Amino acid sequence: MMMAGQPSSGQILAACATVTLLALWSAANFYHASEESPEANSDVYKIGEQAARFEDLMSALPATGVVGYVSDLPSSQTLGAVLYSGAQYTLAPRLVINLSLKPGAEWVVGDFSKPLDVVQFGKDRGLTMVRDFGNGAVLYRNQAR
Amino acid sequence: MLGVISIALALLIGFLLVRAFDPVRNLKPSWAAILFDAALGACVGIGLTSIIFLLLDVAGAASRTAIFGIDIALVAVLAWQWRGTRFGHEPRYASDGAKSGFRWTWLLTVAFGIALVTVWARLVQTAIALPVGDWDAWALWNLRAKFLAGPDGAWRYALSPLLTNSHPDYPLLLSAFVARAWKAGGVVDTLAPAVTALVFFAALIALLVSAVALVRGAASALLAGLVILSTSSLLAWAPSQYADIPLACYYLGAIALIILHGSSAADGRWALFWAGVCTGEAAWTKNEGNAFLVCIFVVFLTFALWQRRMGTVLSRAGWLLAGATPGVLLTLWLKFFLAPASDPLVTQGLSGLARLHDVNRYTQVAGAFFNNLFHLGSGAAHPLILLAILGILVRWQLEERYKKPVLIATAVLALVFLSYCGVYLMTPSTLAWQVQSSFDRLVLQVWPSFLLVFFVVLRRVEDPEPAGKKPRANRLK
Numbered sequence: 001m002m003m004a005g006q007p008s009s010g011q012i013l014a015a016c017a018t019v020t021l022l023a024l025w026s027a028a029n030f031y032h033a034s035e036e037s038p039e040a041n042s043d044v045y046k047i048g049e050q051a052a053r054f055e056d057l058m059s060a061l062p063a064t065g066v067v068g069y070v071s072d073l074p075s076s077q078t079l080g081a082v083l084y085s086g087a088q089y090t091l092a093p094r095l096v097i098n099l100s101l102k103p104g105a106e107w108v109v110g111d112f113s114k115p116l117d118v119v120q121f122g123k124d125r126g127l128t129m130v131r132d133f134g135n136g137a138v139l140y141r142n143q144a145r
Numbered sequence: 146m147l148g149v150i151s152i153a154l155a156l157l158i159g160f161l162l163v164r165a166f167d168p169v170r171n172l173k174p175s176w177a178a179i180l181f182d183a184a185l186g187a188c189v190g191i192g193l194t195s196i197i198f199l200l201l202d203v204a205g206a207a208s209r210t211a212i213f214g215i216d217i218a219l220v221a222v223l224a225w226q227w228r229g230t231r232f233g234h235e236p237r238y239a240s241d242g243a244k245s246g247f248r249w250t251w252l253l254t255v256a257f258g259i260a261l262v263t264v265w266a267r268l269v270q271t272a273i274a275l276p277v278g279d280w281d282a283w284a285l286w287n288l289r290a291k292f293l294a295g296p297d298g299a300w301r302y303a304l305s306p307l308l309t310n311s312h313p314d315y316p317l318l319l320s321a322f323v324a325r326a327w328k329a330g331g332v333v334d335t336l337a338p339a340v341t342a343l344v345f346f347a348a349l350i351a352l353l354v355s356a357v358a359l360v361r362g363a364a365s366a367l368l369a370g371l372v373i374l375s376t377s378s379l380l381a382w383a384p385s386q387y388a389d390i391p392l393a394c395y396y397l398g399a400i401a402l403i404i405l406h407g408s409s410a411a412d413g414r415w416a417l418f419w420a421g422v423c424t425g426e427a428a429w430t431k432n433e434g435n436a437f438l439v440c441i442f443v444v445f446l447t448f449a450l451w452q453r454r455m456g457t458v459l460s461r462a463g464w465l466l467a468g469a470t471p472g473v474l475l476t477l478w479l480k481f482f483l484a485p486a487s488d489p490l491v492t493q494g495l496s497g498l499a500r501l502h503d504v505n506r507y508t509q510v511a512g513a514f515f516n517n518l519f520h521l522g523s524g525a526a527h528p529l530i531l532l533a534i535l536g537i538l539v540r541w542q543l544e545e546r547y548k549k550p551v552l553i554a555t556a557v558l559a560l561v562f563l564s565y566c567g568v569y570l571m572t573p574s575t576l577a578w579q580v581q582s583s584f585d586r587l588v589l590q591v592w593p594s595f596l597l598v599f600f601v602v603l604r605r606v607e608d609p610e611p612a613g614k615k616p617r618a619n620r621l622k
Contacts, residue, residue, distance in 0.1 A: 030377055031266070
C-alpha cells in the first residue's frame with residue numbers, strides 16, 4: 001500500500017470545507033456568468049432562421065436526392081461557409097452540394113446574402129430560375145443536365 | 146414525445162442489460178452500485194440501440210414499428226433475465242466503498258445537490274436557448290442524423306464523399322441515436338439531440354460519482370462530483386450536442402471498469418466485458434476513440450508480457466475484446482467499405498512525419514495544452530486548485546489491489562493524450578486553427594477519467610481511526 005502520513009481530522013475537514021465552498025461559488029458563478037453573456041448561448045449562426053427562410057422552398061423540392069447549391073459568397077469565406085453548411089443542415093435529408101462539385105444536379109438552390117439579379121446569376125451558370133422565394137432563397141432548374 | 150420515449154427505452158434497455166450481467170454486483174454502497182449501473186446502462190443502451198437502428202436503416206427496415214417492436218422485446222427479455230439473476234447470488238460485503246465513515250458526508254451531499262441543481266438549471270436553459278446546438282452539432286452530427294432518419298436510402302448521404310466539409314468518415318453512434326429518436330417520433334425536432342446531450346452529461350457525472358463511491362466511499366465521491374462540476378469548460382460544452390462528452394463517458398466507463406476490476410468483490414469477467422463495450426462504442430463515437438481502443442489493448446498486452454502471465458491476461462483481454470467487437474466491426478466496416486478515410490491527416494501518408502522535426506510545433510502544442518488547462522475553470526475554484534488542496538491536505542493512499550489497474554488506466558490515458566499531441570504535430574491543417582478549435586475538447590475527453598484516477602489514488606475521506614484501533618478487515622463471503 002502506497003501511503004503518505006495520515007492527515008489529522010482538522011486537515012480533512014479543512015480540505016472538504018474549502019473544496020465545497022469553492023465549488024459552490026463556482027456553480028453560482030457559472031449560473032450568473034452564462035446569464036450575463038446571452039450571446040454565448042444564442043444561435044449565432046442563425047440556423048433557426050434558415051429553416052424559416054427555406055420553408056417554402058423545401059416543399060418545392062423532392063423529399064430526398066442530390067440538390068445543387070449556388071451562392072454569391074464562396075464557401076471559403078466564413079459567412080459563405082455558414083450559409084452553405086446552414087443550407088445543408090436545413091434542407092437535409094436532401095444532399096445539398098455545391099454545384100461546382102456536382103454539376104449534374106437537376107434542382108439547384110440559390111442562397112444569397114444580398115439583393116442581386118438572381119435570374120442573371122442563374123443564367124451565367126446555365127440555370128433557369130423556377131421561383132424566387134424571397135429573403136435570398138431561390139430555386140433553379142439545371143439546363144446543363 | 147415518442148422520440149423521447151424511444152430515448153427512455155434505450156436507457157432502460159442499457160440498464161437492464163448491465164444489471165443482468167452486473168459488473169458491480171455486491172459492491173457497496175448499494176446506491177452507488179445502482180447509480181453506476183444506471184449511468185453505464187445509459188451509455189451502453191444508447192450505443193446498442195444506435196447500432197441496431199443503423200443496421201435496420203442500412204437494411205431498409207428502419208421504421209417506428211421496428212424500433213419500438215425491438216425495444217419492447219429487448220426490455221421484456223432483459224427484465225426476465227434480470228429477474229432470474231437478481232436473487233441468484235448471496236450478498237457479499239465488499240469493504241471498498243462501504244466503510245466510509247465521515248461525519249460530514251451529509252453536508253457534502255447537500256453541497257453537491259445544490260451545485261448539481263444550479264448547474265443543471267443553467268444547462269437546461271442553455272439547451273433551450275440553443276436548440277440546434279453549436280457548429281459541429283448541426284453542421285456534422287445532426288446533419289448526418291437527418292440523412293439517417295430520411296427516406297429509404299438517404300442514409301448513404303451521411304457517408305457521401307461529396308460532404309467534404311462534414312467529415313463523412315466520422316463514426317455514427319451519436320448521429321444514428323438521434324436519427325433513431327427522430328424516426329421513432331416521426332418528426333425531426335431539436336428536442337432529441339438536446340435531450341441526448343443532457344443524458345450523456347448526466348451519465349458522465351453519475352459514472353464518476355458512483356465509481357469513486359464504490360472504490361473510495363461516499364465522501365470522496367461527492368468531492369469528485371464537486372470538482373467535476375467546477376470544470377466550467379466542461380459545463381460550457383455540455384449542451385453543445387458535440388460528441389466529445391459522449392466520448393468522455395465511454396472513456397470513463399472503460400477506465401472505471403478496469404479499476405473496479407481490481408476490486409476483489411467486482412465480477413471481473415463482466416467488468417472487463419463492459420469495459421470492452423465502452424471501448425468499442427468509443428471507437429464508434431469519434432475517431433479519437435480508435436486511439437483509445439488501440440491504447441487499451443497495447444497497454445493490456447504490454448502488462449501481460451511484463452508480468453509473464455500471458456495465459457491469465459490473454460483471457461482477460463479476451464473478455465475486453467468480446468465487448469469491443471461490435472464497435473470494432475462497425476468501425477472497420479465504416480473505414481474500409483462505407484466511407485474510406487478522406488481526412489487529410491490520414492491521406493497525407495508519411496509526409497506528416499516531416500513535421501515532427503519542427504520544434505515550433507511542439508512549443509505551440511505545449512502552449513495550447515497549458516492554456517486549455519488554465520481555462521478548465523476560473524479563479525480560485527479552478528479544478529486544479531481544488532485537486533491541489535485535496536492532495537496536500539488529504540494526501541495519498543493507493544491500496545495494493547488498485548495499483549495495477551491504476552497503472553493501466555494512467556498508461557492508457559497518457560498514451561491517448563500523447564496520440565492526440567502526435568496528431569497535432571503531424572496535421573497538414575493550420576496548427577494554430579486546429580489547436581484553437583479542438584484542444585479544449587480533447588482535454589475534456591480525458592479529464593473525467595483523470596479525475597477518477599486522482600480520487601482512487603487520494604486517501605479515502607473519512608474520520609481518522611482512533612489511535613490503537615486496528616483497521617477493519619474486509620469481509621468477503
